[in-house]
Amino acid sequence: MFKKRHVLTMRxxxxxxxxxxxxxxxxxxxxARGKKSxxxxxxxxxxxxxxPSTRTRMSFETAMKRLGGxxxxxxxxxxxxxxxxxxxxxxxxxxxxxxxxxxxxxxxEGSARLASEFSxxxxxxxxxxxxxxxxxxxxxLYTIKKESNLDDLSIALVGDLKYGRTVHSLxxxxxxxxxxxxxxxxxxxxxxxxxxxxxxxxxxxVYETSDLTEVIEQIDVLYMTRIQRExxxxxxEYQKVARSYRLTPEFLAEAKKTLIVMHPLPRVDEITPAVDxxxxxxxxxxxxYGVPIRMALLKLLMGxxxx
Ligand code: NCD
Numbered sequence: 001m002f003k004k005r006h007v008l009t010m011r012x013x014x015x016x017x018x019x020x021x022x023x024x025x026x027x028x029x030x031x032a033r034g035k036k037s038x039x040x041x042x043x044x045x046x047x048x049x050x051x052p053s054t055r056t057r058m059s060f061e062t063a064m065k066r067l068g069g070x071x072x073x074x075x076x077x078x079x080x081x082x083x084x085x086x087x088x089x090x091x092x093x094x095x096x097x098x099x100x101x102x103x104x105x106x107x108x109e110g111s112a113r114l115a116s117e118f119s120x121x122x123x124x125x126x127x128x129x130x131x132x133x134x135x136x137x138x139x140x141l142y143t144i145k146k147e148s149n150l151d152d153l154s155i156a157l158v159g160d161l162k163y164g165r166t167v168h169s170l171x172x173x174x175x176x177x178x179x180x181x182x183x184x185x186x187x188x189x190x191x192x193x194x195x196x197x198x199x200x201x202x203x204x205x206v207y208e209t210s211d212l213t214e215v216i217e218q219i220d221v222l223y224m225t226r227i228q229r230e231x232x233x234x235x236x237e238y239q240k241v242a243r244s245y246r247l248t249p250e251f252l253a254e255a256k257k258t259l260i261v262m263h264p265l266p267r268v269d270e271i272t273p274a275v276d277x278x279x280x281x282x283x284x285x286x287x288x289y290g291v292p293i294r295m296a297l298l299k300l301l302m303g304x305x306x307x
Contacts, residue, residue: 057126222261
């Protein structure tokens, strides 16, 4: 079902497929925690990051190595032939001859899809500009399943819903699970109309507001995001919305006891460090879950038939 296919957006996933990735990730958790494995021995994963990354890059690398495979790295664009003017298409054709799969993060929307058109091996989109971030969504769903409940979920997506690719992918995937979604953002950073249209076509109940206090009492998951400074055409526009939300333990007192707080990270100042020690914080668990989820994807895309 998964072999040799690209992972570009959540639109390519059915709910059954997502559930099967989650189930596999759960069975691979012991390996994510250090149990030895040679499932991907002899396989090579190429990492092409044209934008900064800590978690996504390093959890892909960890996932591959923990399964016995290895990684090759483009390094910085400046250190590669991209700096000589090589096109993305040529870069991908060449690297596709070295590796068994390619992970790409790039500032331009649609770049992972373009890469997939030239790649002889599976391409995994690790973020294309303000577009999509499907592997983050899979780990987000995994976190919700492990730490809360994916059924009958009420969730608030908070912060930069315009430029944030994690929330674009996540909102779509949540619509497959019948979640109630509150979209909480400054008016200038609302969720794009196209994604809202997708949500309503799936019958998803969506509520839009700029005021988190309106929904804090009823939600099960609070998904905070960073205002995506690097995507603003005008730095003054960024300054106007920079400190729109700031989650504190006092604010969480209004929420359900069982509420979990998530964040794809990195955070800037939207969650104060004091929240880290509350029983609600799950964002560091979430970043760990990137390892088993990416292990599951890599195994599905590259693993042998009998594994
Ligand atoms: C996110 C991203 O790169 O879109 N980070 C991540 O992959 N964990 C979120 C962000 O940068 O704000």
